[in-house]
Amino acid sequence: MLTTTTRKEVLFCMLVCVVPPLVSCGGDVDDPIIERSAALMPDIHWTVASGGGPFAFSPDGGTVATGGGIQTQLRAASTGALIRTLRVRSGAQAAAFSLDGTLVALGTTAFNLNLDLYRVADGVRLFELTGHANGTTGVAFSPTTPGLFATGGRDRMTRLWNTSGTLVRSMNDGIRVLGIAYAPDGTNVASNASGFIHIWRVSDGTLLRTITATNTFTVAYSPDGHLLSTGTQIFDASTGALVRNLAWPATGTVDATVFTHDGTAVVAAGEDFPNMVDVATIRYFRVSDGAILVTYDQVGGANAYVKTVALSPDGASLGYTVATDGTSVLARSPF
Secondary structure (H helix, E strand, O other), X not given: OEEOXXXXXXXXXXXXXXXXXXXXXXXXXXXXXXXXXXXXXXXXXXXXXXXXXXXXXXXXXXXXXXXXXXEEEEEEOOOOOEEEEEEOOOOEEEEEEOOOOOEEEEEEOOOOOOEEEEEOOOOOEEEEEOOOOOOEEEEEEOOOOOOEEEEEEOXXXXXXXXXXXOEEEEEEOXXXXXXXXXXXXXXXXXXXXXXXXXXXXXXXXXXXXXXXXXXXXXXXXXXXXXXXXXXXXXXXXXXXXXXXXXXOOOOOEEEEEEEOOOOOEEEEEEEEOHHHOOEEEEEEEEOOOOOEEEEEOOOOOOOOOEEEEEEXXXXXXXXXXXXXOOEEEEEEOOO
């Protein structure tokens, strides 16, 4: 059922702290890591009880795919209104739209038959196949080549497919893959294989480099393709060199990350664990120095965590799901 959440009063600190670097509310101006705001709730446009699985925007930003369990919904991004429901065999955990927005691929937790492709216009399922043994954990369409997409799974493989359902290539990660991302120029695919970031060349499946990361769950390219984020670290995509660490508490977990539209900030989402209690949390980090720009830690109920985070193509909207609450949310992105 669609609900509307009114905006909370934004703290005065948030208004005065989005200013030149190293200026904070009462903080040490020499400290490069500055908490710009805390204990905030985002400016929410809509919330739906949809299962808390994936969240993906269509290329034109007009439609989102979200949900959980055996149902994924296509919804209007502007209002959250249900367009249609797509049924899968098991819990949906990854979603991605094709380059032209006409197709949506879903990865699920089913041991078999865990990769589904649907036509957006009418919800017809074009194929259902076993992308990976024991679950397809990540899906990403090529940003340059129509009909080509990548998947990752718990069977320790990264795979390339075309939209006819034909397997193009398999790459052996050697350990379960929990996150996957296409480079913006379409030449490479990055997989997060439980903390080992593998950069695969799309044209022939060559492993170009391996980056050792502290976070095991997610990976994202910057819009210019020069950087990679795992939510707790930023790396140089061309060399694998560590650019900087991001100040996420060691007791917490980052489940999802994405760069902002202009590449100046990284969004990380998951959970903090203060006082032995899970707190669903989303943070924006400035790329240039790792400063914390915004912390949202009023986005979930008790013992909650954020499973997925996404930004609309125009950068104006923040989409996320809270797995433990079973909710999907669209809010205003502050950056």
